[in-house]
Amino acid sequence: MAYTEEELKKELETKEYEYGFYTDIESDTFPNGLNEEIVIAISKKKQEPEWMTLWRLESFKIWKEMVEPEWANVKYKKPDFQAISYYSAPNKKPKYDSLDEVDPELLDTFKKLGISLDEQKKLAGVAVDIVMDSVSVATTFKKTLAEKGIIFCSISEAIKEHPELVKKYIGSVVPQKDNFYAALNSAVFSDGSFCYIPKGVRCPMELSTYFRINQAGTGQFERTLVIADEGSYVSYLEGCTAPSRDENQLHAAVVELIALDNAEIKYSTVQNWFPGNKDGKGGVYNFVTKRGLCEKNAKISWTQVETGSAITWKYPSCILKGDNSIGEFYSIAVTNNYQQADTGTKMIHLGKNTKSTIISKGISAGKSQNSYRGLVQVNSRAENARNFSQCDSLLMGNECGAHTFPYIEVKNKSAQIEHEATTSKIGEDQIFYCNQRGINTEKAIALIVNGFSKEVLNKLPMEFAVEAQKLLEISLEGSVG
Amino acid sequence: MLKINNLYARVDDKEILKGINLTVNAGEVHAIMGPNGSGKSTLAAVIAGKEEFEVTEGEVFLEGENLEDTSPEDRAHKGIFLSFQYPIEIPGVSVTNFMKTAINESRKAKGLEEMPAKDMLKLIREKSEMLEIDRKFLSRSLNEGFSGGEKKRNEIFQMAMLEPKLAILDETDSGLDIDALRIVANGVNKLKSKDNAVIVITHYQRLLEYIVPDFVHVLHNGRIVKSGTKDLALELEEKGYDWLKQETVL
Numbered sequence: 001m002a003y004t005e006e007e008l009k010k011e012l013e014t015k016e017y018e019y020g021f022y023t024d025i026e027s028d029t030f031p032n033g034l035n036e037e038i039v040i041a042i043s044k045k046k047q048e049p050e051w052m053t054l055w056r057l058e059s060f061k062i063w064k065e066m067v068e069p070e071w072a073n074v075k076y077k078k079p080d081f082q083a084i085s086y087y088s089a090p091n092k093k094p095k096y097d098s099l100d101e102v103d104p105e106l107l108d109t110f111k112k113l114g115i116s117l118d119e120q121k122k123l124a125g126v127a128v129d130i131v132m133d134s135v136s137v138a139t140t141f142k143k144t145l146a147e148k149g150i151i152f153c154s155i156s157e158a159i160k161e162h163p164e165l166v167k168k169y170i171g172s173v174v175p176q177k178d179n180f181y182a183a184l185n186s187a188v189f190s191d192g193s194f195c196y197i198p199k200g201v202r203c204p205m206e207l208s209t210y211f212r213i214n215q216a217g218t219g220q221f222e223r224t225l226v227i228a229d230e231g232s233y234v235s236y237l238e239g240c241t242a243p244s245r246d247e248n249q250l251h252a253a254v255v256e257l258i259a260l261d262n263a264e265i266k267y268s269t270v271q272n273w274f275p276g277n278k279d280g281k282g283g284v285y286n287f288v289t290k291r292g293l294c295e296k297n298a299k300i301s302w303t304q305v306e307t308g309s310a311i312t313w314k315y316p317s318c319i320l321k322g323d324n325s326i327g328e329f330y331s332i333a334v335t336n337n338y339q340q341a342d343t344g345t346k347m348i349h350l351g352k353n354t355k356s357t358i359i360s361k362g363i364s365a366g367k368s369q370n371s372y373r374g375l376v377q378v379n380s381r382a383e384n385a386r387n388f389s390q391c392d393s394l395l396m397g398n399e400c401g402a403h404t405f406p407y408i409e410v411k412n413k414s415a416q417i418e419h420e421a422t423t424s425k426i427g428e429d430q431i432f433y434c435n436q437r438g439i440n441t442e443k444a445i446a447l448i449v450n451g452f453s454k455e456v457l458n459k460l461p462m463e464f465a466v467e468a469q470k471l472l473e474i475s476l477e478g479s480v481g
Numbered sequence: 482m483l484k485i486n487n488l489y490a491r492v493d494d495k496e497i498l499k500g501i502n503l504t505v506n507a508g509e510v511h512a513i514m515g516p517n518g519s520g521k522s523t524l525a526a527v528i529a530g531k532e533e534f535e536v537t538e539g540e541v542f543l544e545g546e547n548l549e550d551t552s553p554e555d556r557a558h559k560g561i562f563l564s565f566q567y568p569i570e571i572p573g574v575s576v577t578n579f580m581k582t583a584i585n586e587s588r589k590a591k592g593l594e595e596m597p598a599k600d601m602l603k604l605i606r607e608k609s610e611m612l613e614i615d616r617k618f619l620s621r622s623l624n625e626g627f628s629g630g631e632k633k634r635n636e637i638f639q640m641a642m643l644e645p646k647l648a649i650l651d652e653t654d655s656g657l658d659i660d661a662l663r664i665v666a667n668g669v670n671k672l673k674s675k676d677n678a679v680i681v682i683t684h685y686q687r688l689l690e691y692i693v694p695d696f697v698h699v700l701h702n703g704r705i706v707k708s709g710t711k712d713l714a715l716e717l718e719e720k721g722y723d724w725l726k727q728e729t730v731l
Binding site: 450454455 | 529530533556558562565568569570572574579587622639643
């Protein structure tokens with residue numbers, strides 16, 4: 001089939017969500033609505049210490065006073081926060097020693113997603129802490145990690161087992177009052193992951209978490225806290241898919257990274273939540289606050305491949321507090337049909353000789369809107385700060401939009417800031433050139449998109465890069481052939 | 482090899498080809514010359530199956546098969562290769578990766594397995610040496626930031642890799658200095674055999690000193706107005722196209 005603009009459009013529209021299924025596992029679900037009792041009940045359900053309950057209540061008070069932000073370049077019907085149930089946990093809870101004990105239906109779900117725990121254990125050397133609707137049901141490789149003194153567990157467990165670490169760092173990078181969704185998350189977060197790498201330890205494997213939203217109408221509020229102590233290194237992977245649903249599902253996660261002196265954290269995300277069907281119905285609302293703090297000589301690197309969600313509102317950021325610290329942001333955001341993404345980063349230069357790099361690749365198709373929003377801020381004391389930003393947009397068809405909102409605030413004369421932006425369109429000429437060499441249109445689009453995204457894909461860990469590449473093709477290609 | 486019967490083609494409402502007749506046999510080199518806007522590049526694109534052009538009348542046959550409903554990629558699989566006048570940039574896709582994809586797609590269409598990496602490397606080494614191409618060049622993004630000469634040489638490299646039955650070189654000489662021209666022409670000459678055919682589209686006689694045609698056709702206003710041997714090219718060089726325009730009844 002040869003390519004015309006019309007045909008490409010049709011192809012793009014006919015791709016339905018591949019992972020649209022729903023697991024029927026009995027759940028322990030709270031009634032809809034949010035008030036102090038619910039916040040206390042969540043905390044109680046999770047057998048949390050009093051300080052945590054109080055912290056949640058404080059967050060709830062802050063949240064009540066806040067209004068939902070409207071500055072993002074997205075349009076949607078605001079969720080009714082009183083119509084959401086704030087807690088849902090798979091019923092047959094307690095932790096398992098082996099996978100055999102896990103609900104077979106749950107395992108089947110993982111299989112459909114292509115997540116084989118065993119395989120991952122063996123082949124990839126990845127310890128997986130799976131969050132199935134809020135509560136961790138399986139944790140592997142804990143022993144190997146424990147030998148190195150690495151703590152990798154659910155945040156609920158960490159609150160109980162390592163309260164001194166959680167107490168010290170939770171809310172230290174993303175304060176409760178930071179924004180509307182962060183405050184909400186702080187009040188009602190259900191579960192998430194916790195990771196601590198001790199001084200001088202290099203984490204021997206990629207740590208990985210799969211998130212999944214499963215209960216109809218249940219908001220998912222993850223809380224992730226990663227602490228890399230002085231001179232340590234960790235690479236953390238996060239990937240997710242969700243079942244296809246008609247009503248909108250709210251997701252408001254908070255991720256906090258702390259890289260102490262000379263530490264390095266690499267945080268990679270592949271996000272494939274249900275984006276809504278081709279008429280723009282349903283889909284996940286993804287309002288996420290991700291931020292990392294770098295102390296002296298520390299480095300934080302965010303890499304994300306965003307293909308899912310109906311609405312994405314997400315700005316993984318770095319606070320470069322320590323001298324010589326480095327922040328990096330590599331992003332591919334794909335929007336198709338009626339998806340809307342407003343995503344980017346903030347690089348806050350506080351320390352001397354701090355460096356940041358931003359590479360953002362936006363790919364828009366269908367009737368979607370894809371915005372890059374980024375802030376580079378250089379504080380008055382940040383001598384010799386350097387930033388390089390590159391924002392590239394690729395358009396497919398005539399009905400989508402790509403937007404770039406770069407903000408640059410510089411208060412120190414020694415700063416060097418570079419910003420490059422390009423917008424291109426997959427042209428009929430490119431497609432014909434590929435066709436003439438024997439490459440069909442579908443393959444040609446995949447080739448062009450992969451080429452466009454290469455700089456970012458290269459930043460992902462190997463096993464993730466392959467998955468991400470596949471995901472890009474799935475998200476953009478039609479059912480041709 | 483190629484047979485074109487009374488071919489008419491248009492883009493939008495503009496008629497560009499107005500009754501082309503051409504027969505190219507295996508082992509032959511044909512040159513198509515003509516002034517700007519005479520329809521040379523359109524003819525090349527129509528043979529390659531570019532859908533922007535609507536064929537309103539006539540047929541194109543490759544080895545006896547009517548190509549009417551054949552997609553550009555299938556025409557490529559059947560052995561048609563077009564060296565573009567303006568090769569297209571594809572950022573982030575290396576020359577090697579592009580060729581690997583192209584070769585394997587063609588093999589897939591023929592029901593063959595993917596070419597083993599070892600064979601692919603060998604082929605790349607062989608062909609890049611033949612065309613005096615530095616292999617570092619092959620890891621660069623396709624045509625991105627290439628000089629005019631590099632782009633054209635890369636087209637011929639692709640031709641060498643794909644080993645087409647019918648190669649159409651659309652203004653391959655434009656933008657080439659004399660050394661690059663010699664290398665490109667040598668490449669084409671080495672690839673020439675009794676089993677394949679080449680159509681050289683050019684403005685100038687210069688390229689034809691290196692790739693010697695068996696036949697020369699002059700295209701004017703969508704028609705072949707004169708055919709002859711390579712001497713016709715020399716005559717054109719000397720007299721320009723005007724005498725032909727006057728000579729031909731339009």
